[in-house]
Amino acid sequence: MMQMAHEDIDVERVRRDFPILGTSMNGKPLVYLDSAATSQKPIQVIDAISNYYKEYNANIHRGIYQISERATSEYIESKEKLAKFINAGEMAEIVYTRNATESINVVALTWGNENVGKGDHILISDMEHHSNIVPWMLLAERKGATLDYIKLDGAKAELDPKNLEEQLAKKPKIVAITQASNVLGTINDIKGITKMAHDVGAKVLVDGAQSAPHMAVDVKDIDCDFFVLSGHKMLGPTGIGALYGKREILEATEPLFSGGDMIRSVRHNEHAWNDLPWKFEAGTSDIAGGIGLSAAIDYLNGVGMDRVRDHEKKLVRYAIERLSQVGGVRIFGLGQDGVDRRCGVVSFKLDGIHPHDVAQIFDSEGIAIRAGHHCAMPLVTETLGEGALSRISFYIYNTESEVDAAIAAIETVRRIFKV
Ligand SMILES: Cc1ncc(COP(=O)(O)O)c(C=O)c1O
Known part of the structure; x- marks a missing residue:
């Protein structure tokens, strides 16, 4: 697709690229409002993966024959594209993993094990996904360190700036924080927090699972360490994720896994690590995944990340407006005036009705939404005091009429439950 800056996304054209959007669920046209869980895949990504297997399937790096060389160069190109996509300095700073969760675990188990000790502090926030909580909790337990949480403000929508300062005064070794919350939708001022964290000597890991797919990301500008x-x-296949790390930190850190590919030389009693990023990728890589992700990045670049963000803002604004008109609905996170600081996620609760019942009735209407604690139990259960929430989330292929369908489904829920 050609980039057309400042114009709205041609959603109907985009939708034609996503075969699943032409299917139905429970006999109704599929309305997919769960992209924060996983996005749908355009035909360009599906074809890229299938073409690799059909036309040049071979292992990478050492094959001295044409299809292996092609697979190798496509895999490397994928990393180069991702480096550019998030404005990393170089491909060497892009380690492929299975997903964001694995990337965080790699940091906690390598850099964390080497640099966090007894009595140290690790700082995360009250709006983290379990993926950005549990690896740090386990690191703290292993090392006798303390895990601290930046609290939310009174409106329970954003981080409390005063508490952030108080927590940073404890001089944590690392601050691990999400750029965008998968429950509240809040986009944190990650650049400001990174600066404050660096000022007290902390390293910073940014969880970009909900931001990189939906907005332009610039890791150099943020200045985060990971x-x-x-x-x-972000339109790519499952099984591939990435860890960006500043070169000097990755160079100074021992790899987690060892074996083939991550090694330059092995003697009976000695070894030398391979160059970055390969040092952190032991064994055969997810070659098809890398090639699929490459096609996904091409697709997003074709649309333009500024337009992706604008489109989702419009949908969030519309969803909040429509949801606020329905009786008995509570919306979580920032309101209409905070849409600029909100990603394409809207969590809500229908008073007196369990979110699982809501999701089940949506399902019967062909609408896919998520219900539960959204893998953020400390936030949902303890801070918000809710057992579960319903959540709709958007991407480039969603439309206002799909929001209307969700609102109609809520009316159906209310009729069925007589509330
Ligand atoms: C904010 C956030 N971080 C991390 C993750 C984990 O992503 P994955 O399961 O792909 O590792 C998610 C998934 O929903 C998320 O929303």
């Missing part, structure tokens, strides 16, 4: 993302949330 940035993680999942390919499957």
